[in-house]
Amino acid sequence: MFAYTYIEKGNFAMTDKPKPQLIDDNDAIVRVTLGSICTSDLHIKHGSVPRAVPGITIGHEMVGIVESIGKAVTKVKPGDRVTVNVETFCGECFFCKHGYVNNCTDPDGGWALGCRIDGGQAEFVRVPHADQGLNRIPDTVTDEQALFVGDILATGFWAARISDITPEDTVLIIGAGPTGICTLLCVMLKHPKRIVVCEKSPERIDFVKKHYPDVSVVQPSECKDFIMRCSEHGGADVVIEVAGADDTFRMAWECARPNATVTIVAMYDKPQILPLPDMYGKNLTFKTGGVDGCDCAEILSLIKKGEIDTTPLITHRYALREIEKAYHIFENKLNGVIKVAIYGERL
Numbered sequence: 001m002f003a004y005t006y007i008e009k010g011n012f013a014m015t016d017k018p019k020p021q022l023i024d025d026n027d028a029i030v031r032v033t034l035g036s037i038c039t040s041d042l043h044i045k046h047g048s049v050p051r052a053v054p055g056i057t058i059g060h061e062m063v064g065i066v067e068s069i070g071k072a073v074t075k076v077k078p079g080d081r082v083t084v085n086v087e088t089f090c091g092e093c094f095f096c097k098h099g100y101v102n103n104c105t106d107p108d109g110g111w112a113l114g115c116r117i118d119g120g121q122a123e124f125v126r127v128p129h130a131d132q133g134l135n136r137i138p139d140t141v142t143d144e145q146a147l148f149v150g151d152i153l154a155t156g157f158w159a160a161r162i163s164d165i166t167p168e169d170t171v172l173i174i175g176a177g178p179t180g181i182c183t184l185l186c187v188m189l190k191h192p193k194r195i196v197v198c199e200k201s202p203e204r205i206d207f208v209k210k211h212y213p214d215v216s217v218v219q220p221s222e223c224k225d226f227i228m229r230c231s232e233h234g235g236a237d238v239v240i241e242v243a244g245a246d247d248t249f250r251m252a253w254e255c256a257r258p259n260a261t262v263t264i265v266a267m268y269d270k271p272q273i274l275p276l277p278d279m280y281g282k283n284l285t286f287k288t289g290g291v292d293g294c295d296c297a298e299i300l301s302l303i304k305k306g307e308i309d310t311t312p313l314i315t316h317r318y319a320l321r322e323i324e325k326a327y328h329i330f331e332n333k334l335n336g337v338i339k340v341a342i343y344g345e346r347l
C-alpha cells in the first residue's frame, strides 16, 4: 500500500509497504478515507521531534472505516466510520484515569501514531488501544466535518477547557493558524464577554474577520495597547498562546491581567524565558502541555448539533498519491492554505 514515510531528517517520501496486520487483541485496522497534514508533521520533517523513528509512516490526523478488530475490542466493529485520536492510551494507568491521556504510561501511550509507530498518511493504519482511540462518527456527520476531531480540534477543546473561561472574561488568543482557529471555535462555546485574536498574516486576519465577525482581530504590533484599552483590569483575563513565534510567549504574559490564566498550547523550537522579576506581582497561573485528547465523543456530538464547524479550514484537497504537492502548499503556506484534506485510495 501507499505509505508516506519519514526517511531521515529533511526527507519524507512515498513508499510501498505491506498492509498493516493486527498485532495485539486491542488493535484495530482502519482504512483511511480522509487524512490531513499537521504542523507537528513538519516538526518531524525538520528533525525537531527526536523521538520520531526514521522509517515510520507519517500522519496522525485522520478518519476512516474499521476493517478488522482484535479479540478484545468491543466499542467499534468492522464497517464503522470512525475518528482516530492522535494519542493512543490504555485507559487504565494513573494518568489515563485522571484524564491526562497524553501522559499514558503504556509503551504505545501518548503521541505514538505517525511518530513512533506507523501513522495514517497511508491507505491503512493499525490503531493500538482501539476502544480508547476510535470514536464512531454519527451518520449525519461527514468525514470532512470530523477530520480534525482527533488532533487540532481536540487541542482547541482541551485548551478552552483548562483555561477556566467565564462569561465575564476577555479572552486573547495569539495565533490564528489551524490550531488557533480550532481554539477560537471552542472558546466561543464558553461565551466569554469578548474574544480578541492576534495574528500576523494578512490572509489569516481576513479569514477570521470573514468567518467570525463578532471576534476582534489585531496585529501583533497593536495587540498590547488594544488589550489594555478594551479590558477593565489591566489585561486579558485569559490568554491562550497558539502561535509559537519568537516573541509570542512574552506577548502572552504581558497582555494578561494580574491573576490571569495563561495557557501555552504552542510548541517552541527554543527554550523560553520566564523573567520572574519583571512579572513580580502579576500572580499568573501558567498552564502548559500536550493535548489530552479524550473528549472526542463530546466534540463529535457538538459537531452533530452544528455547534462546531471546522470545514471552512479545509482550503485544499488532494489524493494520497499527490501528497507531495499537499506538503509543498502546507509547508510554505501558499495560496491561502489553512488545512489540506488528503483523500485515501483503495488498494
Ligand SMILES: NC(=O)c1ccc[n+]([C@@H]2O[C@H](COP(=O)([O-])OP(=O)(O)OC[C@H]3O[C@@H](n4cnc5c(N)ncnc54)[C@H](O)[C@@H]3O)[C@@H](O)[C@H]2O)c1
Pocket: 038, 039, 040, 151, 152, 155, 174, 175, 176, 177, 178, 179, 180, 198, 199, 200, 201, 204, 220, 242, 243, 244, 245, 247, 248, 264, 265, 266, 267, 268, 289, 290, 291
Ligand atoms: N500542545 C499541543 O498538544 C499542540 C497541538 C497542536 C498544535 N500545537 C502547536 O500550536 C501551534 C500552532 O499550530 P498551527 O498548526 O496552528 O500552526 P501555524 O504555524 O499554522 O500557526 C501559527 C500562527 O501564528 C501566527 N503568528 C506568528 N507570529 C505571530 C505573532 N507574533 N503574533 C501573532 N500571531 C503570530 C502565524 O501567522 C500562524 O498563523 C504550533 O506551535 C503547534 O506546534 C500544540
Ligand SMILES: [Zn+2]
Pocket: 038, 039, 040, 041, 060, 061, 086, 151, 152
Ligand atoms: Zn497534530
Ligand SMILES: [Zn+2]
Pocket: 089, 090, 091, 092, 093, 094, 095, 096, 097, 103, 104, 105, 106, 109
Ligand atoms: Zn494509560
